[in-house]
Amino acid sequence: MRRAIALVGLFGIIGAGLSLSILPSTKTVAAASDQRTFLIPASDGYGVADCISSKAECGKIVANAWCEAKGFKMATSFGLADREDFTGTLAKATVTAEPEQPLVIVCG
Known part of the structure; x- marks a missing residue:
């Protein structure tokens, strides 16, 4: 009976060792050139527009905190968005008041 328990334990240890050797040992990381641009409304309610x-x-x-929350390492640039970043995709609308210019954060 003791031999049977010892053999089951031995096979369990061997099986665990084999399963650990099959698992990948490194994490996958994003490519260095992977960048994403985020447009944020100036009146987002969090008060970050001034900064x-x-x-x-x-x-x-x-x-940097915004980019880290989105899974990127750090912000490569930030500031007010250019008109080309957020216009041109829809037909022109008639607006009586000039809308607030959104903010842009480029993460990489």
């Missing part, structure tokens, strides 16, 4: 639009030191912290 990001003025390119203050707090803007760098906020932009």
Whole structure:
């Protein structure tokens, strides 16, 4: 009886060792050139527009935190979005008041 228990234990240890040797040992990482641009409304309700639009030191912290929350390492650039970043996809609308310009964060 003891031999049977010892053999079952031995086969269990061998099976566990084999299964661990099959598992990959490294994590997959994004390519270095993988970048994504995020457009954020200036009136998002979190109050980050002042930091990001003025390119203050707090803007760098906020932009890096935004990118880390989205799975990127850090922000490569941030600030006010250019008109070309958010216009041209829809037909022209008649607007009485000039809308707020959105913010842009480029993560990489």
